[in-house]
Amino acid sequence: MIAKKKIYHVLGLVSWGLLLSGVVTLLVSAVKTENSILCKQVEIELIDNKAYKMLDEGEIFSSLWPEEKDGFKYGKNPSLFDLRKLEKRLEKNPWVFSSDVYFDQHRILHVDVQQRTPLARGFTPDGNSFFMDKSYSILPVKSNDVISLPVFTNFFINPGSATSKDSGVLKRIVSLSEFILADSFWMAQVETINISSDGTFELTTQVGDQNILLGERDDWRNVFTKLKILYQHLNKENGWSKYEKIDLQFKDQVVCVRKNSSYKVMDSTFTETVSSLEIQDSTQSQPVVNKPADNVSQLNNKITAPIQKNKSIKPIIPKKK
Helix, strand or coil: CHHHHHHHHHHHHHHHHHHHHHHHHHHHHHHHHHHHCCCCEEEEEECCCCCCCCCCHHHHHHHHCCCCCCCCCCCCCHHHCCHHHHHHHHCCCCCEEEEEEEECCCCEEEEEEEECCEEEEEECCCCCEEEEECCCCEEECCCCCCCCCCEEECCCCCHHHCCHHHHHHHHHHHHHHHHHHCCHHHHHHEEEEEECCCCCEEEEECCCCCEEEEECCCCHHHHHHHHHHHHHHHHHCCCCCCEEEEECCCCCCEEEEECCCCEEEECCEEEECCCCECCCCCCCCCCCCCCCCCCHHHHHHHHHHHHHHHCCCCCCCCCCC
């Protein structure tokens, strides 16, 4: 009888030992399972492949988790993340065009960001500066990187409360910027575009002392083709300092105003008191004074070398109006 009791006692101890061992195993397994589904890492990637970088990881982290003063802490369960809310937070940053936040199978949180594409640099009448993109979004200037863009001075329009007339000016700013950015010659030559109070444009160039009036035109290919033809003429005559104004706002002529002369109004168009140069609004037309180059590449070659010889390109420093 005593032997049986000892056997039962031993079996009871063994059973309790096995039970406790199973409980410990289950707890360890649960902990391992819990740890395996926690967020392990956050990877941030700019997916637009742009030459500039206006966003860094620190700014993106602070946009996603502004309450985390010491930075994001890993080890949270993915179910605690509101991914759509994180995307909306990130897209409040003016430089973020779009974002995609998601977990992969390894519990790594991916944050893919596409930056906005600025087209123009603007300077307000009081000297403040900003960038603007195709959708008229205002982008703050940052020291992260340098972007070379057409510069518009006296930018008095607020895109957020633009009138119908202002919207037309904004549209012309975007189209002119796109035209200049697509042409390396004009990107190097155009220094600033001043926006007059009536919405007309006036160019200041790197080479030549002339103010170039564009008026309210927006057919940029015709306008700048005429200007190239005129440049060819001025270059042959060494006449870069002869004129103080070049008026391109009329359809079928270029009006050049000599220094120390005045405008004379005739038939609702400006004419020069000394002489005038008529150039048709067609790439096939010929100026009265000279025959244009056969194509744009030839014209570039004929203009560029003498321009560089006469005056070197200087950095873009907008003039305050």
